[in-house]
Amino acid sequence: MLRLNASFQKKVPAEVEFSSKSFMASVELELPAGLTESELKEKIANTFRLVRDSVEAELAKNTASAGQPEPQHLPAPAEGKASNRQVGYLLDLAKARNVTLMQLNVDVKTRFGVDSIYDLDRKNCSRLIDEYQRAA
Structure with a gap:
C-alpha cells in the first residue's frame, strides 16, 4: 500500500x-x-x-x-531573501551579545513583519547586522 x-x-x-x-x-x-x-x-x-x-x-x-477585495499577489522584494551567509552572520552577532533566536525572531516580527530571521530580505538583514556591529 x-x-x-x-x-x-x-x-x-x-x-x-x-x-x-x-x-x-x-x-x-x-x-x-x-x-x-x-x-x-x-x-x-x-x-x-x-x-x-x-x-x-x-x-x-x-x-x-470580510468585505475585502481578493488579495493580490505581492511582488517579491527587489533584493530577494537574505542569503544564508547573512543570516548566519546575524546569528553569530546576536549570540555574541547573548540574544537568543527567539528574541531575534520577536524583534524582526515587530520591526519588519516577518515570522523569523530566515524570512528577512537582504536589505533588512543587512540593517540588523549593521546595528549589531555598531553595538559591539
Missing part, C-alpha cells in the same frame, strides 16, 4: 500593516498497490490540485465574508 500526502499553504496580507494570514490544507490518501508510473503521477497531480483549489476557495470565501 502506498500513502500520498499533499499539502498547500498560502500567506496573504492581513488587515494590519506588516502582518499576514496563513491558509493551509493537507490530505493523506492510501493508494492501491500496482499503479503504473503515469497513474501515480495523475493521482499526485489531481490530489495536489484538489488541496490547492480548496485553499484558494477558502481564501476567496474568507476575504469575501
Whole structure:
C-alpha cells in the first residue's frame, strides 16, 4: 500500500500593516498497490490540485465574508531573501551579545513583519547586522 500526502499553504496580507494570514490544507490518501508510473503521477497531480483549489476557495470565501477585495499577489522584494551567509552572520552577532533566536525572531516580527530571521530580505538583514556591529 502506498500513502500520498499533499499539502498547500498560502500567506496573504492581513488587515494590519506588516502582518499576514496563513491558509493551509493537507490530505493523506492510501493508494492501491500496482499503479503504473503515469497513474501515480495523475493521482499526485489531481490530489495536489484538489488541496490547492480548496485553499484558494477558502481564501476567496474568507476575504469575501470580510468585505475585502481578493488579495493580490505581492511582488517579491527587489533584493530577494537574505542569503544564508547573512543570516548566519546575524546569528553569530546576536549570540555574541547573548540574544537568543527567539528574541531575534520577536524583534524582526515587530520591526519588519516577518515570522523569523530566515524570512528577512537582504536589505533588512543587512540593517540588523549593521546595528549589531555598531553595538559591539
